[in-house]
Every structure is written in structure tokens, then in C-alpha cells.
Amino acid sequence: MKVDFLVKVCNGDSYISELGYQVRVNYATILAVGCSLSGIKQSVVNDCLKELPPSCSFLVMDKSxxxxxxxxxxSQQGSIYAPFRHPLSSSSEKSYFHQQRAASQLRKSLTVPSSSTAPSMQQTDITARYNIRKAVQVSDLWAEKVSHGSLILEAKGLVRHFTFQELSLATNNFSPEMVIGVGGHSKVYRANLEDGQAVAVKILKETHFPAEDLLHEVRILSDVKHENIIQIIGYCYSKEMHAIVCNLLIGSLKQNLRQLRWNERMGVAVGVAKALEYLHHSFNPPIIHRDVKSSNILLSGTRQPQLSDFGGAMVSQPSEQISASTKPSKVVGTFGYLAPEYMMYGKVDEKVDVYSYGVVLLELITGQEAIQTNEANHESLVLWARSLLNSGLCERLIDPHLSGDYKREEMEIMISVARLCLVHSSSRRPTMEMILRLFQEPEY
Structure with a gap:
């Protein structure tokens, strides 16, 4: 058997996190490390295990x-995808069963022998080499699983698979002139497909989005169907890039905020509330977006909002399954929009989206961004607004660019809802169902 060795020099926050990242992007099912005669520290083992998905075996080998x-x-990163598995055909189930059985046999073959039955050093060396060689034969299990999931979605007609060449042609070889947005984790291009359809191509930055995260976002977007949620058209999963193809909109709320008239701002508030109410109350367990912000709210030509960027979305854990030993969720999102309990303790439920929605309402009311950046400091919109609300100076919140052209009753409702959403205690915040009712039935 011929084996190719690849030496790769990487930069990372730590060697442990970088190893975990390389495992994910290369779909490795085994991470083997060596140790000195004194062995490996348990703390290092624990840190490594936290970085590795359950599909990867962590091996420590001595010099022999x-x-x-x-x-x-x-690591539970990836376990949140289970509720979005689509029903499998009998042939798909059989294929998946064989994959799982192969993985099970691999784990058995790698079981550490007890001291009473341990073979000689030479025999152990042969066994170790055999185990690694056998592991190589199934090293693509995770890659097959990703491909398997995407093929099911394609077969159902939910999404289309684009090749790198197709998207390269549609974006004029990813010309800088076609760039319509750049975020912390992605770059968005305008693309013109062969059939004349104009779409948006979001290319995910590899340093933050392993392949399973791409499939996760594709699965969620293909499951959710709502007029106020971005519509997925397809995806690209290739060695050159990972990308999601969606319907093309005119821009984000962040880009267009001050140009919006009051009735358009009200439309955005109600539309986003409908989208979140749908995610929280139409799925069991609920879907938590975790990154509701003005740059993730896209606008159509008629200024109708569509919630986008579901890369960090997760399924809420039922309260009866939460125990003292439950690990806090890894915090994703944007500073200035994060609920205090989420930022400090990693606690996730629907109320973290409610808090972020409250920040978006403040942006609609004031015309200001969540974090005001200047040379002197970074001022929080929430802290500034809260001080005015507590002092009864609500009028000072209103965006002067509106020039008084707004309905007073609607403004009072939006300010009241924003205040409720931003309550420090999550249990006292309203649900999105209640918020939507407050907007649609003011007497409620």
C-alpha cells in the first residue's frame, strides 16, 4: 500500500485548537499523537477531546x-444537526448502516489491550501499524456522511449542487467588482446564472466553517420556508471552496437603515418578528438563530426583511434534559447583540434571540448601530438607550432623520417592546409570539 505524507505548517491560537480544526476540515476519523516516557497530562487529553467531534478517535502512542x-x-459541535436529517430511503439507510458498522469495527480494533494480555513490543508495533492502515481505509467516513446528506437534499429537489466552475463563470471569475458584501465569516458575490437568474453567492471562510457547518446551514435553510427568511437555491461543496447560493436582495438593514421611512421600519420590525416566531414556535424543539443583527437582516426591493446567515443556528435543548452537568454552549454571535446570560454563561434558549431582536428594534428607533465606534471609545447602544428609558427621556431615542414623520402610537409600542426584550432576566422577556401580538393587536 502506498501512503503519501503531507507536512503542513499552520498558525493558530493553540496547537490543540489547530489540531481540532485540521481534523474537521480534513474529515479525519483518527488523530494520533505521540508522548514521552512520562506520558501525557490528563488536562491535555481533556482539552484535545473537547476539540474533536465524536466521529474522531484520539490516539496517544508511545515511542514504540x-x-x-x-x-x-x-465536542458537541455538529450534534445539533440531528433534527434536520431527512427521511432516508431503504438504500440510503443500508449505506449509512454499513458506514456506522465500519466505524464500530474500527473502534473495536483500536481498543487498548489490558496489561495482562498486552503483546510484545514488536507485536504491538505491528498491531498499531495495522490499526492505522485500517483507519486510512475508512478515513473518508465523515466526508461520505456530508456528501450523503447533501445528496438526499438534492434528490428531494430542495437544493441544487453547483460546481466551482459554474460559480466562477457566474461571478466573472470571482471578480472584485461582483463583491456585494464582506462579513467576519464570509464574502458575498453577485452572480448571474446561465438561465439569467441573478443570485447571491456566499463563500464561507475556511478558517471558521468546516464542511459539516456548510451542510448544517444548507439543511436548516432547506427545511425552513417563510417569506421573511432567506431562500436557499443551492450550494457548492468542493476542495476549492464552500459556498451557499441564495436569492439576491438589495442589501442589509445595516446598510439601508437611515434611508428607511417609518412605515418601512415598522415593516422590518414585524417581518423579523414573524421570522423568529416561526423558528421558535413552528419547530419542536425550537430553532435558535443566535446571531440576529441588522447586517443579517436583508431587504427586498419593496423593503421586506428576510433573516439570513444560519451558520450559527442551533436546536434548543428541552428544559427537562438540562442538568447541572450540561455543558454551556460555545458563544457565537456579535458583541452588542448578545444576551447577558448567553455571553457570561453560554445559556441558550429562545430568549437570546428575543434580546438580540430588542437591539435591532433600538436600531430602528434611533437610526444608530448597536456599537458606536469612534476614536475615543466603543459606545453601546443598549447602555445609552437604557439610561434614557430609565430616566423617562424616551423622546431622545427617536432618530432625528425621521423629521417627526412617524406614528406616535406605533413608536410608543416599538419602544415598549424593545424595553421588554432587553430586560436583564431572560425569564421576564416576552416570547416572539407575544411580541408579534403586541405589534398586531396594540390593545393586547
Whole structure:
């Protein structure tokens, strides 16, 4: 058997996090590390396991090649995708079953022998080499799983798979002139497909989005169908890039905020409330977006809002399953929009979206961004607004660019809803269902 060795020099926050990242982007099912005669510290083992998905085995080998420790990864990043699995056909189920059985056999073959039955050093060396060689044969299990999931979506007609060449042609070889947006985790291009359709191509930056995250976002977007949520057209999963193709809109709320008239701002507030109410109350368990902000709210030509960027979305854990030992969620999102309990403790439920929605309402009311940046400091819109609300100076919140052209009753409702959403205690915040009713039935 011929084996190719690749040496790669990487930059990262730490060698452990970088190893975990390389495991994910290369779909590795085994991470093997060596250790000195004194062994490996348990703290290092724990840190490594936290970075590895359950689909990856972590092996520690001594200088003789003997496997002295073998564990499965414990990172839950990726486990949130389960509720979005589509029903499998009998042939798909059989294929998936064989994959799972192969993985099970691999784990058995890598079981560490007890001291009473341990073979000689030479035999152990041969066994270790055999185990690694056998692992190579199934190293593409995770890649197959990603491909398997996407093929099911394609077969159902939910999404279309685009090749790198198709998108390169549609974006004029990814010309800088076709760039319509740049975010922390992605770059968005305008693209003209062969059939004449204009679309948006969001290319995910590899440093933050492993392949399973791409499939996760594709699965969610293909499951959700709502007029106020971005419509997915397809995706590209290739060695050159990972991308999502969606319907093309005119821009984000952040880009157009001050140009919006009051009735358009009210339309945005109600539309986003409908989208979040749909995510929170039409799925069981609910879908939590976790990154509701003005740059993730896109606008159509008629200024209708569509919630986008579901890369950080997750399924809410039922309260009866939450225990003292439950690990806090890894915080994703944007500073200035994060609920205090989420930012400090990693606690996630529907109320983190409610808080972020409250920040968006403040932006609609004031015409200001969540974080005001200048040379002197970074001022929080929430802190500034809260001080005025507590002092009864609500009038000072209103965007002067509106020039008084707004309905007073609607403004009072939006200010009241924003105040409720931004309550420090999550249990006292309203649900999106209640918020939508407040907008649609003011007497409520």
C-alpha cells in the first residue's frame, strides 16, 4: 500500500485548537499523537477531546508505537444537526448502516489491550501499524456522511449542487467588482446564472466553517420556508471552496437603515418578528438563530426583511434534559447583540434571540448601530438607550432623520417592546409570539 505524507505548517491560537480544526476540515476519523516516557497530562487529553467531534478517535502512542490511550472526541459541535436529517430511503439507510458498522469495527480494533494480555513490543508495533492502515481505509467516513446528506437534499429537489466552475463563470471569475458584501465569516458575490437568474453567492471562510457547518446551514435553510427568511437555491461543496447560493436582495438593514421611512421600519420590525416566531414556535424543539443583527437582516426591493446567515443556528435543548452537568454552549454571535446570560454563561434558549431582536428594534428607533465606534471609545447602544428609558427621556431615542414623520402610537409600542426584550432576566422577556401580538393587536 502506498501512503503519501503531507507536512503542513499552520498558525493558530493553540496547537490543540489547530489540531481540532485540521481534523474537521480534513474529515479525519483518527488523530494520533505521540508522548514521552512520562506520558501525557490528563488536562491535555481533556482539552484535545473537547476539540474533536465524536466521529474522531484520539490516539496517544508511545515511542514504540504502542497505543496507550484511545478515546472518542467529545465536542458537541455538529450534534445539533440531528433534527434536520431527512427521511432516508431503504438504500440510503443500508449505506449509512454499513458506514456506522465500519466505524464500530474500527473502534473495536483500536481498543487498548489490558496489561495482562498486552503483546510484545514488536507485536504491538505491528498491531498499531495495522490499526492505522485500517483507519486510512475508512478515513473518508465523515466526508461520505456530508456528501450523503447533501445528496438526499438534492434528490428531494430542495437544493441544487453547483460546481466551482459554474460559480466562477457566474461571478466573472470571482471578480472584485461582483463583491456585494464582506462579513467576519464570509464574502458575498453577485452572480448571474446561465438561465439569467441573478443570485447571491456566499463563500464561507475556511478558517471558521468546516464542511459539516456548510451542510448544517444548507439543511436548516432547506427545511425552513417563510417569506421573511432567506431562500436557499443551492450550494457548492468542493476542495476549492464552500459556498451557499441564495436569492439576491438589495442589501442589509445595516446598510439601508437611515434611508428607511417609518412605515418601512415598522415593516422590518414585524417581518423579523414573524421570522423568529416561526423558528421558535413552528419547530419542536425550537430553532435558535443566535446571531440576529441588522447586517443579517436583508431587504427586498419593496423593503421586506428576510433573516439570513444560519451558520450559527442551533436546536434548543428541552428544559427537562438540562442538568447541572450540561455543558454551556460555545458563544457565537456579535458583541452588542448578545444576551447577558448567553455571553457570561453560554445559556441558550429562545430568549437570546428575543434580546438580540430588542437591539435591532433600538436600531430602528434611533437610526444608530448597536456599537458606536469612534476614536475615543466603543459606545453601546443598549447602555445609552437604557439610561434614557430609565430616566423617562424616551423622546431622545427617536432618530432625528425621521423629521417627526412617524406614528406616535406605533413608536410608543416599538419602544415598549424593545424595553421588554432587553430586560436583564431572560425569564421576564416576552416570547416572539407575544411580541408579534403586541405589534398586531396594540390593545393586547
Amino acid at each position: 508505537g504502542k497505543i496507550v490511550l484511545q478515546r472518542q472526541g467529545t
